[in-house]
Amino acid sequence: MRKHTTISLLFLVLLSSLLMSTTLVLNIKPQEKLLYISKRGAGFDIYKNTLNGQNETQLTTLEGWEWQTQYIKKLGKQRHLILFNSQNKKEGFRMRAMDRQGNPVNLNTKGLPAFDMSPNGQWVVYNRKQGKATHIILVPFAHPQDSIQITSGRHYHGRMKWSPDSRRISFISDKSGSNEIYVYRLKSKKTERITNNQVREKYCTWAPNGRQIITSMQKGKANNDLFLIDLKTRQTMRLTDTPSIHESEIAWSPSGKYVAYHAKVAGKDDIFLLTLKTKKVTKITQGQGYHGEPGWIVE
Numbered sequence: 001m002r003k004h005t006t007i008s009l010l011f012l013v014l015l016s017s018l019l020m021s022t023t024l025v026l027n028i029k030p031q032e033k034l035l036y037i038s039k040r041g042a043g044f045d046i047y048k049n050t051l052n053g054q055n056e057t058q059l060t061t062l063e064g065w066e067w068q069t070q071y072i073k074k075l076g077k078q079r080h081l082i083l084f085n086s087q088n089k090k091e092g093f094r095m096r097a098m099d100r101q102g103n104p105v106n107l108n109t110k111g112l113p114a115f116d117m118s119p120n121g122q123w124v125v126y127n128r129k130q131g132k133a134t135h136i137i138l139v140p141f142a143h144p145q146d147s148i149q150i151t152s153g154r155h156y157h158g159r160m161k162w163s164p165d166s167r168r169i170s171f172i173s174d175k176s177g178s179n180e181i182y183v184y185r186l187k188s189k190k191t192e193r194i195t196n197n198q199v200r201e202k203y204c205t206w207a208p209n210g211r212q213i214i215t216s217m218q219k220g221k222a223n224n225d226l227f228l229i230d231l232k233t234r235q236t237m238r239l240t241d242t243p244s245i246h247e248s249e250i251a252w253s254p255s256g257k258y259v260a261y262h263a264k265v266a267g268k269d270d271i272f273l274l275t276l277k278t279k280k281v282t283k284i285t286q287g288q289g290y291h292g293e294p295g296w297i298v299e
Helices: 002-026
Strands: 032-039 044-049 065-075 078-088 092-098 123-130 133-140 157-162 168-173 180-185 190-193 200-206 212-218 225-230 236-238 246-252 258-265 268-275 281-283 290-298
Touching: 032 065, 032 258, 032 268, 044 290, 065 290, 123 157, 133 157, 133 168, 157 200, 168 200, 180 200, 200 246, 212 246, 225 246, 258 290
Parallel strands: 044 065, 246 290, 268 290
Antiparallel strands: 032 044, 032 290, 065 078, 078 092, 123 133, 157 168, 168 180, 180 190, 200 212, 212 225, 225 236, 246 258, 258 268, 268 281
16 A cells, blocks of 8 residues: 555656646747847947847857848758858858857858848848849759849849748839839749838838838938838838937847837937837947847747
């Protein structure tokens, strides 16, 4: 009888321990964190920070300049990569990769130039200059020789951004005589014009659900403000109204709750966080040098 009681007690202890461990694991929620570049010495480095701006971590200490971060959840057998551009006098330009803690990860770019990778890790786009024109080239990452030029004419096409589902690419083009937003669909190979106005759009970011875009708009010599565009109805909503502040380089958070952007305030370049529900703006960086190009990771 005692033997069976002892075994039963041990089983209950083990089961309780297992349930507690499972509960602890389930209670760990993914946390959004900001990425950005900062110049505090001879070149740019990449930093990570929490949404309150109180836990900044320097991820790169490379010689030269680092910029244009891209967070990719999956690339082949690799998981959770941060891709970025890097340049120094010794090695010239190259694209690098690291994990979310800043540890280097080998990246085979397959001879491609600086590119923007789709969230699913299957496609890349990059710019190619042809005379005075700048075109967008679409490439399957597994077969870089199979490139497709998706723009035409003697115009500028650039500042590409992938939709979260990797099926569309937004970009800026001046082919109408002013900067406007266009969206290219990979399946149909068709391009759709999104904006048609008298202001200049420059930066774009997609909503996590792919239904809206936030863009910066500038009229004349005025500073940029941020606007939300519904892609189905084309309705536009102003998000910021700051005549003395130039908002740019915007990034929508994976949760959809926040928009990070770079702005120059009182002569200092910093990263700010806009909470979409409350319209509250939080300053993330503290003016210790230049800060720009916000992005997001999930840990």
